Amino acid sequence: MSVSTGPSTRSRSWRWTAITGVSLLVLVTIHMVAHHFVVDEVGGLRTYQHVLDYIATPAIFVIEGIFLVVVTAHAMLGLRSVVLDFGLSEMWRRRLERALVVLGIVTVAYGFVLIGVLASRA
């Protein structure tokens, strides 16, 4: 049996998708400009040492960390809404949400380990 999610759940998830989406407009702009528009190399890619120095800057580390959390949350909310179109039952909807929470946590944790290790090498 297919059970649709209630209006409050839908509006809450829509609100969070919009909030994270608007935050991403700022964060993606910072990320893209800082990574690709201030470097004069072709493609705007930094050298190895430049990447380490960049990520070890405390303000950049915090901004990239926030970016990682927000982009992952937005991605998981988006995936949820695409999969919910298949008309999942209440039980499968809960399983999907739990799976996406786990995937999101693993993604954020891996991202933090990655930037943490790189920052420590600078």
Added chain:
Amino acid sequence: MGRAPAPTPEREPGVEEILRARAPQGPVSKKLPGPVAWFDVRSRSTGHLAFSMNRITGLGLVFYLYLHLAVLSTLLGGEDAWNGFLELATTPLFLGLDVLLVFGLLAHGLNGTRLSLIGSGFVPNHQKALFWSFMAFGAILLVYTAVHVFGGEG
């Protein structure tokens, strides 16, 4: 004992031609089924096109998020591993994929902004005009980005 089915009445001459003419023409009439119908943009309205584009670019960006994490993981392999990636990433094909990524970001970001503005009631509901205005703005930014990416200077 069941009754025999009623015989199909013979159609008048010319009816078959009319029915054939009324039937939807070509593969466009065969839309994808329910949950993935949004994926099929053939002969759809601007609103549907915007919705489909948002989802297709969104799924592409989720894929890119994990690809990006995988690529950045090469930094853990040290300077040689990163230099190897840089050689590959500065080929025209990969620079073209960078521009494709920016297209996805602009299309998804600007369309999402349009949806947020309308959904939250900040702007009147002129969906079509807003959509094409945002896409025109996005096209200008995309051309600027492409010139920058291939030119290598800001």
